[in-house]
Amino acid sequence: MITSRCLPDLLVGEDGQAITSPQQWPARRAQVLKAILDVVYGGMPPVVKATGRLLGNNNAALPFPARYRQYQVQFEGARPYWFRLDLLLPPGQGGHYPVIISGDGCWRYYHDQVELKLLNRGYALALFSRVELIPDVYHTHDQRTSGLYDVFPDHTFGAIAAWAWGYHRCIDVLETIPEIDSSRIAVTGHSRGGKTALLAGATDERIALTNANNSGCCGAGSHHFQGPGAETIDRITTNFPFWFARGLAEYARRDHELPVDQHMLKAAVAPRALLTTEALGDLWANPQGTWRTHQGARPVYELLGAAAKQAIYYRPGRHAHLPEDFQTLLDFMDWQFKGIAPSRKYNVNPFAGEASA
Numbered sequence: 001m002i003t004s005r006c007l008p009d010l011l012v013g014e015d016g017q018a019i020t021s022p023q024q025w026p027a028r029r030a031q032v033l034k035a036i037l038d039v040v041y042g043g044m045p046p047v048v049k050a051t052g053r054l055l056g057n058n059n060a061a062l063p064f065p066a067r068y069r070q071y072q073v074q075f076e077g078a079r080p081y082w083f084r085l086d087l088l089l090p091p092g093q094g095g096h097y098p099v100i101i102s103g104d105g106c107w108r109y110y111h112d113q114v115e116l117k118l119l120n121r122g123y124a125l126a127l128f129s130r131v132e133l134i135p136d137v138y139h140t141h142d143q144r145t146s147g148l149y150d151v152f153p154d155h156t157f158g159a160i161a162a163w164a165w166g167y168h169r170c171i172d173v174l175e176t177i178p179e180i181d182s183s184r185i186a187v188t189g190h191s192r193g194g195k196t197a198l199l200a201g202a203t204d205e206r207i208a209l210t211n212a213n214n215s216g217c218c219g220a221g222s223h224h225f226q227g228p229g230a231e232t233i234d235r236i237t238t239n240f241p242f243w244f245a246r247g248l249a250e251y252a253r254r255d256h257e258l259p260v261d262q263h264m265l266k267a268a269v270a271p272r273a274l275l276t277t278e279a280l281g282d283l284w285a286n287p288q289g290t291w292r293t294h295q296g297a298r299p300v301y302e303l304l305g306a307a308a309k310q311a312i313y314y315r316p317g318r319h320a321h322l323p324e325d326f327q328t329l330l331d332f333m334d335w336q337f338k339g340i341a342p343s344r345k346y347n348v349n350p351f352a353g354e355a356s357a
């Protein structure tokens with residue numbers, strides 16, 4: 001169905017000049033980011049610094065040994081606003097831990113098994129609920145009047161950009177917490193939360209490691225290369241118009257005419273660590289086209305001498321953020337943050353030998 005077979009070239013600037021050295025990349029990165037932000041996400045909310053207010057730190061209700069704190073992440077635009085951030089630290093005193101931030105607190109898969117696993121491996125977890133920034137209930141562009149839409153009334157941004165911006169405000173607060181090692185911040189999210197985590201990582205260089213899980217259309221999945229059963233611009237902008245730039249819907253049934261593709265977000269993460277986790281049975285999330293964005297961003301990682309920081313991993317099965325996906329992430333974090341060689345092999349193309357997407 002999709003006929004165009006090439007991704008926009010990342011290593012040619014808007015003036016037609018070839019990008020051949022790492023020194024040229026920051027300016028090209030700015031062009032790449034602006035283009036995809038404008039077309040897909042409607043830009044980002046303005047940068048304002050958030051501060052943290054401790055609301056509680058009682059460990060008594062925890063089902064395992066750990067330290068728990070809840071913060072109010074507060075900031076101001078046209079009016080003051082805040083959302084909650086839950087922090088789990090390994091047990092004991094002091095310490096200086098790498099942290100995983102997730103905005104998927106509104107979903108229920110951060111159960112004990114996942115939390116315990118990451119605490120045991122020496123990581124902190126910072127969990128917020130992105131729907132506190134913009135509710136994730138159907139609304140059109142003309143109904144955008146709650147949460148962050150009110151705080152920044154001149155907005156053009158969609159909900160995914162606002163949610164991604166929430167990760168950045170959590171970092172403002174985490175940077176002030178002595179037990180957090182803010183040079184080793186990872187972000188993760190699943191599905192719509194994966195689209196969000198990828199955008200967060202692409203737009204904030206304080207994030208050292210980005211993981212998008214089953215993120216699909218407008219996440220890590222390609223628009224120009226779609227495997228069988230993949231979600232299209234038509235479907236996503238019909239079901240979730242408020243997630244995106246107002247103009248994205250104009251590309252319904254014209255996905256292949258989009259002047260951007262999602263390898264641009266991946267490239268904007270470079271040279272920082274990037275892990276895409278995919279499920280082979282999750283056709284709606286376009287696992288085949290996600291391999292294409294991996295390949296598409298590769299030249300930028302290579303230009304920057306960071307090829308070993310870009311990884312993709314496919315598991316069998318369906319659309320979900322499973323304990324085994326966290327295991328894949330933690331192994332990658334151990335490798336990137338602690339130099340522990342992975343026992344698994346990343347970057348294996350499961351579609352090699354098949355007719356390409």
Ligand code: GTR
Pocket residue numbers: 190191192193216217231236239
């Ligand atoms: C679907 C949507 C996908 C993905 C998913 C989810 O309905 O079409 O793009 O975001 O929801 O977030 O679970």
